[in-house]
Amino acid sequence: MSAITYELLHIDKNSGARRGVVHTPHGDIQTPIFMPVGTQATVKAMTPEELKEEVQAQIILSNTYHLYLRPGHELVKEAGGLHKFMNWDRPILTDCGGFQVFSLSDLRKIKEEGVEFTSHLDGSKHFFSPERVMEIEEALGADIIMAFDECVKYPETYEYTKQSMERTTRWAKRCKDAHTTADRQGLFGIIQGGFYEDLREQSAKDLIAMDFPGYAIGGISVGEPKEEFLKMLKFTAPLMPENKPRYLMGVGSPDYLIEAALAGIDMCDCVLPTRIARHGTAMTSHGKVVARNACYERDFTPLDSECDCYTCRNYTKAYIRHLINTKEILGVRLLSIHNLRFLTKLMDRVRIEIENDNLLNFRDEFYKNYGYTKE
RNA sequence: GGGUAGGUGGUCGAGUGGUUAAUGGCACCAGACUGUAAAUCUGGCCGCGAGAGCGUACGAUGGUUCGAAUCCAUCCCUACCCA
Numbered sequence: 001m002s003a004i005t006y007e008l009l010h011i012d013k014n015s016g017a018r019r020g021v022v023h024t025p026h027g028d029i030q031t032p033i034f035m036p037v038g039t040q041a042t043v044k045a046m047t048p049e050e051l052k053e054e055v056q057a058q059i060i061l062s063n064t065y066h067l068y069l070r071p072g073h074e075l076v077k078e079a080g081g082l083h084k085f086m087n088w089d090r091p092i093l094t095d096c097g098g099f100q101v102f103s104l105s106d107l108r109k110i111k112e113e114g115v116e117f118t119s120h121l122d123g124s125k126h127f128f129s130p131e132r133v134m135e136i137e138e139a140l141g142a143d144i145i146m147a148f149d150e151c152v153k154y155p156e157t158y159e160y161t162k163q164s165m166e167r168t169t170r171w172a173k174r175c176k177d178a179h180t181t182a183d184r185q186g187l188f189g190i191i192q193g194g195f196y197e198d199l200r201e202q203s204a205k206d207l208i209a210m211d212f213p214g215y216a217i218g219g220i221s222v223g224e225p226k227e228e229f230l231k232m233l234k235f236t237a238p239l240m241p242e243n244k245p246r247y248l249m250g251v252g253s254p255d256y257l258i259e260a261a262l263a264g265i266d267m268c269d270c271v272l273p274t275r276i277a278r279h280g281t282a283m284t285s286h287g288k289v290v291a292r293n294a295c296y297e298r299d300f301t302p303l304d305s306e307c308d309c310y311t312c313r314n315y316t317k318a319y320i321r322h323l324i325n326t327k328e329i330l331g332v333r334l335l336s337i338h339n340l341r342f343l344t345k346l347m348d349r350v351r352i353e354i355e356n357d358n359l360l361n362f363r364d365e366f367y368k369n370y371g372y373t374k375e
Numbered sequence: 376g377g378g379u380a381g382g383u384g385g386u387c388g389a390g391u392g393g394u395u396a397a398u399g400g401c402a403c404c405a406g407a408c409u410g411u412a413a414a415u416c417u418g419g420c421c422g423c424g425a426g427a428g429c430g431u432a433c434g435a436u437g438g439u440u441c442g443a444a445u446c447c448a449u450c451c452c453u454a455c456c457c458a
Contacts, residue, residue: 063411063412099411100411102411103411119412216410221409249412250409251410253409261408268410269410270409270410271408271410273417276407276408277414278416290405294403294404294405328415331414
């Protein structure tokens with residue numbers, strides 16, 4: 001029995017979006033879902049209690065690379081695993097370090113065997129092979145663990161993307177072979193292939209043949225125009241098995257999340273809501289509110305009149321602007337709570353609209369209120 | 376009353392005869408951020424102008440000089456010390 005299983009509840013008759021449940025060793029996840037990112041065993045500025053009670057997050061992400069460097073996966077294991085270490089008893093997903101192959105591109109060398117990183121902390125050398133990544137992710141003990149991949153930049157040549165994708169596929173096989181905890185950790189494969197349809201197709205086919213309990217789309221939402229993103233998303237999602245979770249990596253703006261659900265994606269994660277919160281911006285049902293801006297100096301209304309979050313129930317834009325401008329920690333915390341709650345609530349709504357076969361209409365209405373121009 | 380050190384753009388503070396509308400920091404204003412090297416980064420920040428540019432500006436006034444925030448004279452103001 002796999003640690004991770006997917007139960008399909010309903011398909012939106014008008015869009016094909018999926019409403020489902022992912023069963024994990026630490027409980028169920030209602031999908032589609034947005035997963036807050038807590039790279040270093042913490043969703044920045046949030047306590048796990050706030051994530052549960054105020055944000056109502058069902059699952060969070062953490063990161064192999066960062067936790068391997070500090071405090072070290074052995075230490076986390078000694079603490080009783082990541083759940084216990086950080087006092088979070090709901091599901092956790094660990095990313096594999098594949099994104100760091102992309103984001104730390106000046107600090108690493110890729111070979112067939114794996115990737116050599118120069119630590120961004122102290123310049124020390126570290127080698128990540130698929131086998132090593134499995135060892136680390138198993139020590140961390142997340143419910144869902146990701147196979148080691150390379151997230152290719154945009155744009156990239158066909159030739160490079162092809163050989164990278166093929167290597168990621170070989171690495172996925174090595175991860176699967178090295179994986180020893182399939183009874184309590186579900187290993188997901190990551191579809192690569194850049195912005196080339198035939199490569200995406202090949203990647204999906206080869207990974208599906210390996211029979212992972214779930215699949216992710218990686219390597220999109222890496223700075224390409226929205227049009228390119230949507231094209232690749234809509235091409236790739238239907239290639240993924242229907243009876244397993246489908247995870248789109250690195251997506252977190254409201255429009256991308258809705259588009260992902262429409263494409264039949266079940267899970268997304270992103271640093272965006274917490275990052276822009278720290279930088280003074282809120283996502284609201286009426287579009288972005290840059291709370292730092294002078295126009296809110298005397299605005300004694302909540303960030304979002306339609307929001308039920310702790311921040312909106314208790315604080316005004318004028319106060320939050322003051323906190324952000326004076327660099328008070330509370331400003332960052334209040335905005336983080338709001339943004340995360342905004343997205344979890346958005347996904348609550350998306351699930352309801354799917355059940356009502358109405359996600360397309362909701363998308364249009366949401367775009368209009370948010371101020372997005374359609375596609 | 377005497378002495379010493381000073382007065383620079385919102386502020387602190389460089390500059391001490393030309394390439395200076397004047398380095399930096401802060402404050403202020405705006406933008407970016409999408410599997411977190413990010414409580415970060417980028418841009419703007421005298422006025423007018425889309426721009427080339429024009430006008431005004433380094434306490435005040437006058438002077439030296441081809442040219443002054445920078446040199447000189449007088450005055451005003453500030454801080455500290457002595458009486």
